[in-house]
Each structure stands twice: as structure tokens, then as C-alpha cells.
Amino acid sequence: MSMLLKIVSDVLIAVGAFFALVGVIGILRMPDTFCRMQASTCVSTLGVVGVTLGGLIHALFVAETPMAGAAVKIVVIGLLILVTSPVGAHAIAKGAYKAGIRPDKPMETDDLGRDSE
Amino acid sequence: MRKTKVSAVIATFIVCYAFWLLLTWSVKPQELIAGAVVSLAAALFSARFFIHEKAFWLANPAKFFTGLCYWLFIFPGELIKANVNMAKLVLGGCKNVRPGIVKIPSELQSDYGRAALANSITLTPGTITMEIAEEDGQAQYYVHWIEAESDGAEAGEAIKGRMEKWIRRFWQ
Structure with a gap:
């Protein structure tokens, strides 16, 4: 049983690391500011969820003595990142747009630009 | 104050x-x-x-469990779908990127519901809420979307998916 849980926790951590890697590749490859922010969301969602869930299972079931304190802190860390990161993303995206940053290639549709004129 | x-x-x-x-x-x-x-x-x-x-809005058990169900099952489902899409897009070389800012309407009335929907949209990779404006008592979201294929209500369906219906059940 503990072997199975160890495999589950390792797989979750690997999945989280994979999505974090995808997010970083996306940040490097995407053409403009806003698209880069989109790619970075991968890191702060499945990246964080995968790693924290894997760590949680490890702390509760795989470690030789279950670490309740560590488990609780992992949950709090995961929740805090999930609650705060979208707020930061709104603020950065809106700030970048207001500061006049636009992609080199014009966007398909720009309803915000049209309505704020 | x-x-x-x-x-x-x-x-x-x-x-x-x-x-x-x-x-x-x-x-x-x-x-x-x-x-x-x-x-x-x-x-x-x-x-x-x-x-x-x-x-004590969430002290009502029916609303509380609908909310719990949304945050534990429905939303992670949407999250995984969007993450896989984004991974395909990035590993495919970002060729299909068609960014655009679309305006989508929402039926939600309460502030909490609107904030929850905006955060849900931002957390799914591929969409970021940039601004919420209120027109005629209806919230209008300006969303930066990485695959802007449609406009108006159709774009709203594609972006909000099941999320808005579920949020409406516990936060109007």
C-alpha cells in the first residue's frame, strides 16, 4: 500500500514539474507580453497543484513518521498560491494594457481598446 | 466609511x-x-x-456543498483540460496563437460571484480577465484569450463553459 502511495506521490510531483516546465518554455516562446502571461498560468495552476498534492501524500502516508504539521502547511501554501495568483495576474495584465503595451502583430479582436476610446 | x-x-x-x-x-x-x-x-x-x-452566505449546507463540489471537481476538471491544451500549444511551437481581447457578458449579480468567476477565468491557462465593466446591471468581462476564434456570446460559452452555471448555484 505504501509502495503504491509512493508511486502516486512521485507521479503527481513529476506531472507538476512537467507543467511547470511547459509554462517556462511557453514564457520563452510566446510572441508578446500577454501571451507570455497566459503560459505562466500553467506554472501557478497544475504545476503548484501537482507538486503540493504529491508532497501532501508523501508527508501523510509515505514518510516514516506522518508529518501532520508539514501536511497542513503544504495545503495552506497551495491554497494561498491559488487564491493570490489570479489577483496578481489581473493587476499585471490591466497595468500592462493601460501602460500602452501592445503586441507587434495586431490582436484578432480588441474589445477593450474599442470600448475605452 | x-x-x-x-x-x-x-x-x-x-x-x-x-x-x-x-x-x-x-x-x-x-x-x-x-x-x-x-x-x-x-x-x-x-x-x-x-x-x-x-x-454567513455559505452557512447554508446546500450552497456550501455545491461550492465544495465546484472547487473540488468541476473546476479542477476545467483546469486540467485547459492545461493540456496549453501544453499542446506550447510544445507545438506556438504557431496557432491568435491572441485577442473579447468582451463577454455574465448573468452574475453578487460581487463574490463575479470575483469568483473572474478568478476562475484567470486561473485557467489561456484566458486572463483584464477588466470588469457594468452595463445596464449586467457585468461585462474583458478577457484576453489566446485562441480568439469567436466573439460575444459564443466566446462567452467557450470561455466560461460550465463554470458560470456552477457559480450561479451558490453565489447568484
Whole structure:
């Protein structure tokens, strides 16, 4: 049983690391500011969820003595990142747009630009 | 300045104290008392910024469990779908990127519901809420979308998916 849980926790951590890697590749490859922010969301969602869930299972079931304190802190860390990161993303995206940053290639549709004129 | 309601203070106190208990993770009397004093002070000063509507909105069990179901099952499902899409897009060399800012309407009325939907949209990779405007009592979201294929209500369906229907069940 503990072997199975160890495999589950390792797989979750690997999945989280994979999505974090995808997010970083996306940040490097995407053409403009806003698209880069989109790619970075991968890191702060499945990246964080995968790693924290894997760590949680490890702390509760795989470690030789279950670490309740560590488990609780992992949950709090995961929740805090999930609650705060979208707020930061709104603020950065809106700030970048207001500061006049636009992609080199014009966007398909720009309803915000049209309505704020 | 908005007045501080007693129910708002109690709700904020409960959240602060729960956080304190989780972070200290001990039941020594001095920890419990210090936590209560600090949480109460924090709640007295900050409750009016946090809670604008009914404080115990989620005390209704039906609403609470619908919310729990949304955050534990429906939303992670959408999250995984969007993450896989984004991974395909990035590993495929970002060729199909067609960014655009689309305006989508929403039926939600309460502030909490609107904030929850905006955060859900932002958390799914591929869409970021940039602005919420209110027109004729209806919230309009301006969303930066990485595959802007459609406009108006159709784009709204594609972006919000099942999320709005579920949020409406517990936050109007």
C-alpha cells in the first residue's frame, strides 16, 4: 500500500514539474507580453497543484513518521498560491494594457481598446 | 466609511483563527489565547474591507456543498483540460496563437460571484480577465484569450463553459 502511495506521490510531483516546465518554455516562446502571461498560468495552476498534492501524500502516508504539521502547511501554501495568483495576474495584465503595451502583430479582436476610446 | 457589522467581524475572526490554528498546529493554552486575541484585533480592523454582503452566505449546507463540489471537481476538471491544451500549444511551437481581447457578458449579480468567476477565468491557462465593466446591471468581462476564434456570446460559452452555471448555484 505504501509502495503504491509512493508511486502516486512521485507521479503527481513529476506531472507538476512537467507543467511547470511547459509554462517556462511557453514564457520563452510566446510572441508578446500577454501571451507570455497566459503560459505562466500553467506554472501557478497544475504545476503548484501537482507538486503540493504529491508532497501532501508523501508527508501523510509515505514518510516514516506522518508529518501532520508539514501536511497542513503544504495545503495552506497551495491554497494561498491559488487564491493570490489570479489577483496578481489581473493587476499585471490591466497595468500592462493601460501602460500602452501592445503586441507587434495586431490582436484578432480588441474589445477593450474599442470600448475605452 | 462603511460601518463594521458584528456578523462580518465574527466571520473574519473564524477565518483568521482557523488559519492561526493551522499554522501553529498546537493546542497549548497560551498559543490558543494569543491567537484569539490577535485574530479578534485583525477582524475588528479589517472586517469591513472583506465582507460586503451577507457574512454567513455559505452557512447554508446546500450552497456550501455545491461550492465544495465546484472547487473540488468541476473546476479542477476545467483546469486540467485547459492545461493540456496549453501544453499542446506550447510544445507545438506556438504557431496557432491568435491572441485577442473579447468582451463577454455574465448573468452574475453578487460581487463574490463575479470575483469568483473572474478568478476562475484567470486561473485557467489561456484566458486572463483584464477588466470588469457594468452595463445596464449586467457585468461585462474583458478577457484576453489566446485562441480568439469567436466573439460575444459564443466566446462567452467557450470561455466560461460550465463554470458560470456552477457559480450561479451558490453565489447568484
